Every structure is written in C-alpha cells, then in structure tokens.
Amino acid sequence: MMDNTTRHVLECLEEDARISHEKIATLTGLTIDKVDKIVKELEESGIIRKYKTVIDWDLAGDENVYAIIELKVSLERSIGYLPLVERLYRFPEVRSVRLLSGQYDLSLTVSGKTMKEVAFFVAEKISTLEQVQHTTTHFVLKTYKEDGVILHEQDHVSRLPVTP
C-alpha cells in the first residue's frame, strides 16, 4: 500500500509533469531533498514510466488520423499472446496495445497521415499475421477526452465571490 506522501507527489506530477521539485515541496510540506529522493525512487522503480505532454493535435492542425483496431486472434497453447504482441508493438504506427476481455482479444490504437494509410497498414501488416483471425477498424472522428484531460471547451461555472 502506497503511503500518503508518495501519493501526494505522484498526484502533483500527474497533474503537471513539469512541476518543479521546489513547488512539490511547498505543496506537500516536504523538504526539496526529500522530494528529489522520492521522485528518483519512483523513476527507478518504474512507477513513473515517463513524462509526457497531452497535445490536442487537431487544434495544432496536424493531419494525423487515429483508429482503434480490434483483433480476434488464435492462440497457440504453448506460446500465449506475447510473441504476437511483441510483433505488434514494434510498429511505430501502433500507439497502444491492450489485451481485452470479451468478444475481441486485443485492441490497438494506430495512427497515420491519412485514413488510406491506416487502412493499408492494417490490411498489409496486421491482418496478414498468421495468428490474426479477424480485424475491425474504427476510425476516431473526434477526441473529447484524452488521458483524463477534457479537450473541448466547457462552460465556466461561477461561484458568488463571498460566502459564509
């Protein structure tokens, strides 16, 4: 079970990956040295995987298209999913790979410059893999929320300036 201090540090970084350790120290009441130490341990243990930026690529005018690909696969008893998954995630076009419960086995997020490019990638590189029995491609039309961040403008709710 994670202690409360570690949780505070992680929540600060989750909200803003660029937050300074000095600021974390102010917000948590810890010394900067202590924050340095905690963050270093979290990085080394792999709890902090990497620091990344959530970008609204649509707003930036980038032409990328994204698709969610559902895969139905056949399994060889002695091998499991891993060899296939490793083949899949090495493609830079494949942004995420998840093993799912339910009707499909794997879900991929694939990106490309055009719908055609993504469609050909799936047809040529994914569907042709021996273990892949079936694919369903869903193109992403609009992203409203990404990694916990809402990407479209919301109405601002205002409070009274003074209340007891």
Place this chain on the structure above:
Amino acid sequence: MRKACTPSKFVADVMNKVPPSGIRRYFDLASGLEDVISLGVGEPDYVTPWHIREACIHSLECGETSYTSNYGLIELREELADYYAAKYGVNYNPGSEVLVTSGVSEALDVAIRAITNPGDEIIVVQPSYVAYVPSVMFAGGVPVIVSTKLENNFKLTAEELEAAITPKTKAVIINYPNNPTGATMGKADLEAIADVVCEHDIMVISDEVYDCLTYNGGHTCFSSLEGMRERTILLNGFSKAYAMTGFRLAYAMASPKIISAMMLIHQYSMLCAPITAQIGAIEALKNGKHEMEKMVRDYDRRRHLIVSGLNRIGLKCFEPKGAFYVFPSVESTGLTSEKFAERLMNEKRVVTIPGTVFGEAGTGFLRCSYATSREEIEEALVRIEAFVNGL
C-alpha cells in the same frame, strides 16, 4: 382615505437586535469589482462529482419528484447510520434518531429552537460561523460568547467553557474543524469538554460539517465520546465533503426525544428536504469516498501552499488542521482586520474576510479560504505580498 401603513413597525423587535451580516457587506463590495481573486468563498471550488449529479439526473428521468418522509428517505437514513457506525463507532437508529434537513443551516435553526425556552442561555464559541448567534436570538435564547485564543490554537478549553456556564445555560454550540480558523480538536481536547458539559448537565450542539476535511490526523465525532451520545445534537451535511453546497442537504442525529422535537418544527416548516438532493446524498455515501479523498488531498496541498506563503509574507498563521480556511494575523501590519481586508480588496483585488465578522475573537485576523485553484492562490499570494510590502 384609509390610514397609511408603516411596515417597519410590524417587524419583530428581535430583527433589530440581530446585527447585519458582515459577510453581506463584503459581498456587496466585491461584486462590483473586475479581475478579482476571491479567498472569501466558504464553499468548495469543485463541481459536485459527476456520478452524484448523474444519479440525480437519472432520478428525475425516472420521475422521482415527490415529497419524502418528513424524516428523509429511509434508505438515506440507513446509509447515514451505517456510515457513522463504521467510521466513528457510534450507533444511531435510522428510524428515530436521524433527521434529514435542508442544509446544516436548517438543522442548526431547528436544533436550537427545539431546546430553547425564552431566556435560556446558549453558549457560542467564537470565532465561529455567522449563523450561530442570530439563530439563538431568533429562538428567543440568549447567546453567551466564549472567545477562543490563538495561543490555544483556537481550541475551546474546559476552563473557558466552565467560566461561561450559569444556571440558565442550556447548551453549547461547537464547530470543529472550525470555520473560520481551521482549528481542530482531538479526542483528549474534547474529553475535557465532555467532562464539563456532563458536570453542569448541558447539551452540546456539535456542527461537524467539515469532519471529512482533516489533515494530519482524523476527526473525533463528539457523540462518540463515552456518555455523550444522548447529550449531543450532531449536525453534518454533504456540502463540504462532497462539494454539494447548492443541493442544501444535511442531517441531525440525536436521541429520539430531541429528534422528535426537531421533527415537529421541520415538518411544519420545511416538510422534507428535496428528494433529488437526498438521492444525490445516497449516491455520495455509497460511492463518493474515492473522489472525496482525492479532493481532500488536493486541499491539503493548497493548505501547505497558502500557509507557507502567508507566513513568508509575514502574516503569521498557525497551521490549520481542518476545513479549508487559514486564519492569519494582520497585526504586524498595524492595520485592523477590516482596514486590511478593505484595502487589499480595493488596491489589489483580493477578497478576504476580516476575522471580526466571526466574532470579536477574530479581531486582528483574516479568513482566507483555500477552496480555490492553485493558480489563483499563487496569484493572490503575489498580490498580498505586494500589498504588505507597499504599506
């Protein structure tokens, strides 16, 4: 021609005795200003968690728009009883010892009216929430003020309480974690108070609306102390913990005789709390813990930010262990609380509330709420620093 009417002569005498709300004045002053950062808000800056709002929307879609039992939905009262049993080890009968009200404000008013005979003295511990004194006066009671002190971290001491008790004393109203100071009282502190109220045979109205907002240590529920269950009218609500201020939903817990008396007033005035809010409250109790704890951790970080910032600027404040207020002293600046707050608002557009609004014990202090975004707190600190340095 008929005789002219003078409406003012029909207004009850007590209305002229109750002082106007100091908060109201600052509200009016702040309302006209642009580019204002407000540390004057006594409510969470979060919107009610979506799962709670969604439960309310669903109930409306299902047509749940009726009155409920005067006591409140039994499902809600049962959830509340379970919650208190699990969290504080104090058992209330959901059938006879829980009354759901429209906000702690109503619960407070009804509780005071239910126990006060004309001339009874009710002890109000200050600095405190602005409604306590007027509620006692409206009920025909006599408010007796006890002032807590910074040197005791604004805790009520047994000696201070005992000195205020007379043969006419009926009850004492306490509020920990405290608005406006952020003070809390631990189990040992409260045990000393319990001894005094027992010895003098008085009731305790314990407003514990900030019970979930404690930092560095949990909350002690007054009625969980040995022998205090029958002697306590416990008030709590959903506004602060679950960011549900506008739902106006709260409750009182007490012995059946007291709840029946409160119920008499409640059924003929409020009838029942709004059903939609009650359904939201059930959802909050069932599934709201995770999000609530996340909000509390966020308040905790802002608390560190504002306390260290104010101390750095030279506005000394003790470390508040609960609620979402910090109560710095402005004495070092040579200004009164009112002057400081008014000038800070006019010159730097930062709204704070002078401590005197919460009673004489708040003289020389300022209430700053940190229930506002981190960016706003940071900007407010920059402006306050500039203001103090410019004095």
